[in-house]
Amino acid sequence: MKIDEILKKKRTLSFEVFPPKKGSLGIEKIFKTIDELKALNPDYISVTYGAGGSNRNSNVEIASYIKNQAKIEALAHLTGGPSSYSDIDEIVKKLHSEGIENILALRGDKPIDFNDDYCKTFKHATDLMEYLKDEDFTLAGACYPEGHNECESLYEDLAHMKEKEQAGAKFFVTQVFYDNEYYYRLVSEARKAGIKSPIIPGIMPLVSHKSIPSIKNMCGASIPLDFRNMLEVYKDDPELLEEFGINYAVYQIEDLIAKGAPGIHLYIMNRASIAKKIYERLENVFSKLF
Ligand code: FAD
Numbered sequence: 001m002k003i004d005e006i007l008k009k010k011r012t013l014s015f016e017v018f019p020p021k022k023g024s025l026g027i028e029k030i031f032k033t034i035d036e037l038k039a040l041n042p043d044y045i046s047v048t049y050g051a052g053g054s055n056r057n058s059n060v061e062i063a064s065y066i067k068n069q070a071k072i073e074a075l076a077h078l079t080g081g082p083s084s085y086s087d088i089d090e091i092v093k094k095l096h097s098e099g100i101e102n103i104l105a106l107r108g109d110k111p112i113d114f115n116d117d118y119c120k121t122f123k124h125a126t127d128l129m130e131y132l133k134d135e136d137f138t139l140a141g142a143c144y145p146e147g148h149n150e151c152e153s154l155y156e157d158l159a160h161m162k163e164k165e166q167a168g169a170k171f172f173v174t175q176v177f178y179d180n181e182y183y184y185r186l187v188s189e190a191r192k193a194g195i196k197s198p199i200i201p202g203i204m205p206l207v208s209h210k211s212i213p214s215i216k217n218m219c220g221a222s223i224p225l226d227f228r229n230m231l232e233v234y235k236d237d238p239e240l241l242e243e244f245g246i247n248y249a250v251y252q253i254e255d256l257i258a259k260g261a262p263g264i265h266l267y268i269m270n271r272a273s274i275a276k277k278i279y280e281r282l283e284n285v286f287s288k289l290f
Helices: 003-009 027-038 056-069 085-097 125-132 154-166 180-192 211-219 225-233 238-258 272-289
Strands: 012-017 044-047 073-079 102-106 138-143 169-176 199-203 263-267
Touching (some): 003 073, 027 272, 044 056, 056 085, 073 085, 169 263, 199 238, 225 238
Parallel strands (some): 012 044, 044 073, 073 102
């Protein structure tokens, strides 16, 4: 089923998984994670795609497992990045043959040694969306509550978000954030700019002190001082740290739901146990309000 159709009827609960680092080694572990996530009744599960297409086979294999074995809707991420038209044609053919109906169309992160030739064909996510628009997929786009790190301002980024909607994005999933006010500002400014599609907040429980620098560097998400202090105080107690991280995510989710978010997308870093702990705390909320 197309995810935009689900969103017309209800709030969605979704999880993100990523393919194992080394080819298909460890793919069985991801399948097991998906089986465990199924018990939490997600509306869909998304699967990431390497920026340079490095894991394209396992991306399709996992999306297919989600859709055809676990019988859950799949959202396959696809990055234009340095791909050629024929690279994208090949992957699109495979996604169609596995019955995948939803694509999160992205440009992909630029490598450190990036030069102007890196994204020749698909310079931006919108180029990939335009290329896919006659294919029978529901397209989604990424958006950034604190603005994308290559943009001068949130407003410049919002103008490009609007172009994504015009290029066919039927809903958006946000980058990670730890201060809900950034999400509310994004939604409010997006509506003023005429963007009408649902904007699904992406929440990543921060359960390890070590992840703090990478969150800041990779996602550009700022971590509120109070929360950072809590993580600092308990940094040598992994069990307590996890508890605090989960509690914080639960608080974020409750606030987002109370203020009308159209769904929750959980970045769970392939850890079904984290998804389960959050689900258990919010089971009543999910069963009544989703
Ligand atoms: P774009 O929309 O192309 O935006 C990139 C930058 O260019 C932004 O600053 C934007 O404002 C600007 N821009 C856009 N259009 C134009 C234009 N026409 N002219 C000038 N500037 C423009 N990365 C992966 O490699 N694999 C994944 O699976 C993956 N999944 C993700 C899922 C989500 C929900 C999110 C939020 C991010 C994900 N990423 C993933 C990271 C993403 O690839 C990076 O954030 C990347 O830097 C930007 O991708 P984009 O699709 O937003 O690009």
